[in-house]
Amino acid sequence: MHLDCDFNIQHQVSLKKCNTFRVGGQARYFFEPESVDELLCFLRNKSSFMPDTPCYFLGLGSNTLFPDGNLDICVIRTRKLAGLSIEGHQVTAEAGLSCAKLAKKVSALGLNDAAWFAGIPGTVGGALRMNAGAFGGVTWAHVVSVLYADLQGHVHHFSPKAFHVGYRSVTPPFAGVFLSAIFEFSKAAAELDIKHYLQMRNDSQPIGTYNCGSVFKNPEGYFSAKLIDGLGLKGYRLGGACVSKKHANFIENISGNCSSQDILQLIQYVQNEVEKAYGIVLEPEVVIVKE
Numbered sequence: 608m609h610l611d612c613d614f615n616i617q618h619q620v621s622l623k624k625c626n627t628f629r630v631g632g633q634a635r636y637f638f639e640p641e642s643v644d645e646l647l648c649f650l651r652n653k654s655s656f657m658p659d660t661p662c663y664f665l666g667l668g669s670n671t672l673f674p675d676g677n678l679d680i681c682v683i684r685t686r687k688l689a690g691l692s693i694e695g696h697q698v699t700a701e702a703g704l705s706c707a708k709l710a711k712k713v714s715a716l717g718l719n720d721a722a723w724f725a726g727i728p729g730t731v732g733g734a735l736r737m738n739a740g741a742f743g744g745v746t747w748a749h750v751v752s753v754l755y756a757d758l759q760g761h762v763h764h765f766s767p768k769a770f771h772v773g774y775r776s777v778t779p780p781f782a783g784v785f786l787s788a789i790f791e792f793s794k795a796a797a798e799l800d801i802k803h804y805l806q807m808r809n810d811s812q813p814i815g816t817y818n819c820g821s822v823f824k825n826p827e828g829y830f831s832a833k834l835i836d837g838l839g840l841k842g843y844r845l846g847g848a849c850v851s852k853k854h855a856n857f858i859e860n861i862s863g864n865c866s867s868q869d870i871l872q873l874i875q876y877v878q879n880e881v882e883k884a885y886g887i888v889l890e891p892e893v894v895i896v897k898e
Contacts (some may be wrong), residue, residue, distance in 0.1 A: 609810070610838075614640075614645070614648075614649050614652075615635070615639075616636050616638050617636070617637040617638070617683075618635065618636060618637075619633045619634075619635065619677075620633060620634050620636075620637035620682070622634055622673045622678075622682065625665060625668045625674060625682070625684065626665075626668030626669070626671045626791070626819070627653045627667070627668050627669045627671075627728065627817065627818060627819055628668075628671070628672060628673075628818065628819050628860055628865075628867075628870065629781075629817040629819075629860050629863060629865075630672070630673065630675070630815055630860060630865055630866060630867040630870060631672075631674065631675065631677045631678075632673065632674060632676040632677055632678050632867075633639070633671025633676075633677050633678065633682065634678050634680055634682040635660065635662075635676070635677070635678065635679050635680060636657060636660060636680070636681035636682070636853075637681070637682050637684070638681060638682070638683050638684070639683075639684045639685075639686070639687060640685070640687065640688065641687055642687075642688065643688055643690075643701065643786050643787070646685070646688065646756070646760075646784075647756060647760045647762065648760070649683075649759035649760070649892050650756060650757075650758060650759060650760030652760075653681075653758075653760075654759075657681060660679060660680065660759065661679075661680050662680070662681045662682075662683055662757070662784075663680050663681070663682050663683070663896060664683050664685060664784045664841050665682050665683065665684045665685065666684070666685055666686055666703060666705075666729055666730030666731075666732050666733045666875050667686060667705060667728065667729050667730055667733070669728045669729045669733070669819055669820050670733060670819050670820050670892065670894055671819065671892050671893065671896065672819060672867060672870060672871065672893050672894065672895045672896065673867060673896050674847070674867050674868075674871075674896060674897070674898050675804060675866055675867045675868055676898065678896075678898055679898075680896075683784075684701045684797075685702050685703035685732055685784075686705075686730065686731065687703055688692050688701040688702050688703035688704075688786070688787075689701055689703045689704040689705070689708070690704070690787070691704055691708070691709065691712055692749055693712070693713065693716060693718075693858075693880065695826060696718065696791050696793060696794070697751065697789055697790070697791050698713055698718070698721070698789070698791075698792060699787060699788070699790075700731045700788060700790065700860060701731065701786065701787045702730060702731050702735070702784070702785045702786055702788075703730050703731070703732060704728070704730060704731045705730055705731075705784030706724040706725070706727035706728070706729055706730065706731060706734055706739070707724070707725050707727075707728075709721065709724050709731060710722055710723070710724035710725035710801055711725070711801060712812050713792060714800070714801055714856055717794045718792035718794055718834050719792075719793070719794060719800070719881045720744070720749075720792050720793050721749075721792045721800045722800055722804055723740075723741050723742040723743065723744035723789070723804055724741070724744070725741075725801045725805055725808075726742050726805070726807075726808050727740075727741050728743030728820055729820075731748045731785075731787075731788060732784070732785045734746040735747075735750070735753065735777065735785045735788055736777055736785065737775050737776065737777060737872050737892070737894075738772055738773065738775055738776060738777050739741060739775070740775070740776070741804070741808075742804055742807065744793065747767060747772045747777070749763060749771075749790040749791055749792060750767050750790060751767075751787055751788075751789040751790065751791050751818065752764060752765065752766050752767075752789045753765050753767075753768075753785055753786075753787065753788045753789075754785070754786040754787045754788070755769075755779065755784070755785055755786065756780055756783050756784050756786055757781055757782065757783040758783055758784075762786065763783075765780075772830065774824065774825075775824050775892050782820030798885065811853070811854055812853065812854050812857060813851045813854060813857050813859060816851075816859045816860075816861075817859060817860035817861075817863060817865070818851065818857045818858060818859045818860070819858070819893045820857070820892075820893070821856050821857065821892050821893075822856055822857060822858050822874060822877075822884075822890040822891060822892060822893050823835075823856055823878075823890065823891055823892055824886070824889070824890045824891070824892045825879075826887050826888075826889065826890075827859060829887065830856075831855075831856045831881075831889055832854055832855040832856040833855075834881050834884075834885055834887065834889070835850065835855035835856060835877055835881065836855040837884075838880055838881065840855060840877060840880065841855050843873075843877075844873075845869055845872050845873040845876060846865060846866065846868075846873075847860060847861055847862045847863075847864055847865030847866065847869050848860065848861065848865050848869040848870040848871070848872070848873040849861040850873065850877065858870055858873055858874065871895065872895075874891060874895075877889065881888070
């Protein structure tokens with residue numbers, strides 16, 4: 608049985624169109640499951656046809672920096688796992704559902720405190736993985752339970768207590784992938800609706816450019832953007848990578864032909880300049896994928 612054919616595994620796939628930075632090399636394997644069951648079947652059988660190849664789970668490709676060159680990894684894109692069901696105040700969402708669609712569908716039913724999810728340019732799985740937040744809301748404040756699979760395809764039903772959840776950080780009990788989550792939202796009157804949140808985002812962030820979202824976490828008591836802007840680094844450029852002129856905590860692939868190395872070097876340059884000036888080490892929020 609040729610499992611790689613049964614699972615429609617692609618080979619040597621360029622990752623540039625799979626992430627919002629529009630950079631990166633080629634993945635040795637690329638798999639896009641049609642359902643949660645197909646993903647689980649793949650994980651259960653993976654050891655028989657690519658036993659030593661690490662997996663990287665990808666949603667919409669925001670918050671991700673792939674390296675250049677040929678990458679000996681299997682990228683598993685979950686964007687087709689986009690189921691959504693709503694019962695009362697509880698919402699069950701699969702990992703590949705976009706946060707924007709979650710916000711739209713749920714808010715339309717009057718569960719207004721889901722509206723801030725419209726400010727997250729990723730999927731539910733990515734939001735769970737990093738405890739994504741926007742406009743004062745954070746993902747895990749609404750999580751009731753999750754379905755989580757280990758890398759052998761065994762499914763586990765967990766409460767939030769099974770995870771160490773912090774600021775833009777979630778540590779699972781073991782390596783694996785989020786399959787879905789049950790969230791709880793309220794019908795309390797929202798101060799702002801989705802349109803206002805999106806307008807706030809459009810006014811303050813570079814929309815329509817090749818970027819990953821926020822590059823650095825905010826150090827305790829500080830805003831990364833203010834620290835970077837205070838050094839006059841808006842518009843600073845290395846190769847094809849540029850600190851956004853609109854928001855200093857964004858880096859843009861300004862020409863569309865930037866290399867991953869350009870972005871990585873600019874990240875390191877900004878970190879060094881901030882540490883020299885303020886004695887503060889900026890921690891990346893963007894996931895820097897290793898070769």
